[in-house]
Amino acid sequence: MKTIKLIPTLGRRFALSAALAVTISGTTFQTKAADEQFFPLQSYRVGPYAAGGTGFFGGFIDYLNLINIRDGGVNGVKLTWAEGETQYEVERGVEVYERLKNHPGIAAWNPLSVGIAYAMIDRITQDKTPLITINHGRTDSTDGRVFPYVFPLLLNPYSETSAIINYIGTKLGGLDQLKGKKLVVLYHGSPYGKETIPIYELLAQKYGFTVQQIEVPHPGNEQESQWLTIRRAKPEYVVLRGWGVMNPVAIKTAQKVGFPADHIVGNVWSNSEEDVTPAGEAAKGYVAITTQASGAQYPVLQEIVKTVYGAGKGNLEDKNRIGSVYHNLGIVNGILNVEAVRTAQEKFGHRTLTGDEVRWGFEHLKLDPARVEALGAKDLFHSINVTWDNHEGDGYVTFQRWDGKKWNVVSDWIAPDWALLRPIIEKSATAYATEHNIQLRTAAEAERVDTKPYVANK
């Protein structure tokens, strides 16, 4: 008979059941929140997308720390947060949501993941707590009438597409020069990648250029056939709508088939240092769109380095990632969240706000270039103007070229073609509304705010 050492397994079994009891009781937070505003973070610091996660959540936490240390919170209300690892997987994101949703004083959810964001839309609408999907998420969630609690701040995928086409137009000497030209869009084989297929077709008809959209199967660590097809199609420009390992491999394979890197334009998720450094020399001259410029020379960055990292509270392990694209995106996201809370506090008082109050704050978030400069973020990002029915807030974009070591801004702030995009967004949003029988919200309803602290269903 196999001699099985029963003691350790017994020991492990008891440890297991003890720990189980801890989780079953669930986490009931009794402590009375002494005027704190809480940010639950579904972060991912592991797995294929760790670079994005560590940078973004590092920047966000750094900014919250800055506000706490420098200003003692927002009008005296201290900012707190808790992280739950999701490894960018939807069900882990949902588990962290279930675990933290009963925490008092939640301001907003910031998952930075398309999959988790989709899984949360019904849940946060029911909880009346805003869900922020900066630069990504559902394009039609821009329409505040149908998605009251979802905010694709600064840039939704359609605006990004329109801005890229505008940029390529200017490079060719004007939008009319687009006529007759050939464009290829290389997209990641996932819902995120497929989101912009319709808009590229539409813009192609509008400006008279031809577009060929080629899919790269996940994870995209081998793109020989895609780039040989591109080589034969001989397009003027290739738009890279990539994610993760697919980006450096695309740039390297482009070099391999002799396609010039400076004719590749990266989208907002193919624009970070981690996307280009693995490609080494091949990435020189590669241009990518961004809503936030990279670099640490901006006043708000300097303050973070001085006060937060000075006090040893900096979240980034690798100091020379300060000022990287993801880090700055986290900081900008921090600015927008904090300013929304500040705006809401002006109306509802300097205290812990409910989710619906913060939602009101986001729907009145107006940061013109002057206010942005006051926040020490001049040239970091342009401006934002969120209204109750436009949850994107008309963010401006700029383009950066990689010189082998760092990103350099090569264009001034460009505005996407909002007028053209709005009807398309509204059509898709109303279709969603009918499918889920949601009535469209009116301006008046947007003003009504639920001010009693909300506890999700027990």
Added chain:
Amino acid sequence: MPDFDPLFFAEVLVGGLLAGVMYSLVAIGFVLIYKTSRVLNFAQGSMVLLAALTFVSLLERGVPFWASLLLALAAMVLLGLAIERTVLRPLVNKPPITLFMATLGLSYVIEGVAQLVWGTQVHGLDLGIDDKPFEVGGILISKFDLVAAGIAAAMVALLTGFFRYTRIGLAFRAAADDQFAAFAVGLRLTRIWATAWVAAGVVALVAGLLWGARLGVQFSLSFVVLKALPVLVLGGFDSIIGAIVGGLIIGAGEKLSEVYIGPFFGGGIESWFAYVIALVFLLVRPAGLFGQQLVESA
């Protein structure tokens, strides 16, 4: 159907063949272990990741190129010995499927260790082989791929020489043929298996460097195992020649199908089409092209 242009076809074919060589590099690691111990080592992908991550992390900490190469090599040797000792030996007489599942667990362990020790950042890796293509008869060929093909060819020559002409190589082949007979004859099987795992570790390092130079050294490097499996199924799990030929067929087949048949399906068919190619061959020869045909008997 895009107009058929022979020059382009040749280019896709050559590109496919060279890509196939990169798959073979990984597949050879599988074959080494399967050949001697009938274990399909699913952890080969994570060994490729660990090897490349160790090398590039040492390089970035200022260790010179050759020193970090040797240290990474040493790490893979130690890993090979440790695996044989802790995982393989206790499971020695278990059915092959149990061992296969043990390597599934092993791949999680190695991925965990690699990221715990060296962190989860993305690293660039420059081997000094630039990737500028050059034109041969109107066909663009990448210098990097040729060097990779050269390294693969050298490795195959080295391995076949090792198997054919050295004593330990002979012991390998004996163990591969019939473990019990080898054991009965007095060959110390555990030493053979350990050497097999060490050799697979070395192959993993070579594959890790070449794939890492192309992909960047990061977590997704371990997905490369999924590229090697159809090659093994086609070439046979226990034949090095099969790994090379299988790699070439899958590489070329994958690329040609993506370029010429892909458009009908809307593109992106590479990930599963390689398995279809392998399956078609398999239904003809159930143990792969060069795999040892198992004579069915009660």
Added chain:
Amino acid sequence: MSNLTAKSTPVSIVDRSTNKEVNRPIPVPSPTLRLESITLSFGGVKAVADFELTVDTGEIRAIIGPNGAGKSSLLNVISGFYRPQRGHVWIDGRKFAQVPTQQLARLGVARTFQNLALFKGLSVLENVVIGWAAVRHANFVEQIVGLGRARREREDALARAGEIIDFLDLNAVPDRLAGALPYGLQKRVELARALVARPKILLLDEPMAGMTVTEKQEMTRFVRAARDEFGTTVILIEHDIGIVMGLSDRVAVLDHGRKIADGSPAEVQANQAVIDAYLGVAHDDAPEEVYA
């Protein structure tokens, strides 16, 4: 399943104590099984060359020969595992180039294996019941519901299994896992599994290998009883000459894949060629292809 009293089916139980052949069926003229000039080679090595054999109904037909003479290969040809390069297998007058293994049960052929092919994950009773699996009509849904046809088939199978378990004295262990039994008992379970479907032809591949003397005698009794009881034709491959000569009606002797003698036990024992083969008169030994 507690022990099952055998349902009274009109089968006369052989009186084991007297060991007399009570009602031995008269051999029917047409041969139940015929191997017509079978030639089998593996990659150039001739395992069996031009082998001819006829087996009459109800006969215990033995094939003997030194190790590696190709005996097991012959059984594997009859079982359809190998396709002979030349020659045919005739079963009940039907000619096969390669016997369809899946139809063996339907053709009334059952066999045991040289080194035990029991289903380790099943109990003894379940192993024997599954021997009756071929004649099953109820589909899996009916079986889950367990009524009507499925229930009857189940009960019938259990009854038949019960009978064979009584017949082979396995009553002590019906619920034990087959893999956990001692070697001798496992051999008997495998015989039970082969007999439960009342096969016309029973192929025995060295049933006595590795057995003690008493176990051998018991097995001999069971084989003879099976033939006498159910009229089963038996093709026996066995090393123990004493057992073979005592048990078989006719014996064929195989040496290096060729038949060197065929006849009654007495004739074969007196045949000089057989003696030479067994005493190992020196002649070139072809490399053996031992396929269990």
Added chain:
Amino acid sequence: MNASASRFPRWLSPVALLAVAYGVLPLVGSSYLFEAILTPFLALSLAAVGLNLLTGYAGQVSLGSAAFMAVGAFAAYNFNLRVHGLPLLASLVLAGLVATALGVVFGLPSLRLRGFYLAVSTLAAQFFVEWALTKFSWFSNNNPSGVIDAPSLRIFGFSFDSSIGRYLFALTIVVVLTGLAQRLVDTQTGHNFIAVRDNELAAKVIGVPVLRTKLLAFAISSFIIGVAGALWAFAYLRTVEPAGFNLDRSFQIVFIIIIGGLASIRGAFFGAALLAVFPLILSRVGSYLLGDRFDSGVLDMSQRLVLGSLIIFFLIAEPDGLVALWDRLKRRLLPMPNNP
């Protein structure tokens, strides 16, 4: 499986378990317990029961079970969406049948291939389904993002749309299907599965229809895994994208039946309990013991390390999994009267 004569009648433990599951838990459990632990545990257990039939009982290794979960989820979504008035349970059953059809198709290689070659060929199913569901947006109702939203759970007029409701909905389906699976395993077909696993050739010789048995194993297991996929999407996540059913999910189900215990219906539940709750415990115990010195990333990486070593531990020390460990423990703690 021989029924070990124990002091308690055999049906006592399942009935007691059901009493707790239906009676006690809904009263005492928090919504976190249902939403984040019990409902995913039930869906994973059901998938593991399905895979155990195929790999544990019939011996056919499959690395593509996540693909069949995805087919179940998307088929149920489309039946419910496109066939008006179709009751939810009907679309679940139809979804299971679609998964069955696919299971049979991808089971065909098992007729010629065995062991690793078969395992690798099931990977073809995994990648093909993942690609097809992402590529053809018809499956996700032309929603550009490829993500489907679960319909509301209404059966015979009752709404199961609360966290307890979803739990009871999932529980009932799992109980019914597990009962059928346990019943199947005790029938002749179930024994044929084991025969094909233990010695395919001997099974063929004695007349067990080997080809039909293998395809039946693939069909039944795909049906159960398909329904489990639909449960995962409708009762647990309530919105799912193809990437949610990736290769890691297939490996997770394989790990569950290894740790739980191959060829044992109960094993699926033991394994799923450990694997569904394990990551939560580790992150809790980790953050509790180590405080925030380690960020959640390190904890998660160590979870991958611990899970991998757990697999190896079980394969070496207890190849029959948690079930065997539990039975041995039970025998030791509740000595049977007639046990020597």
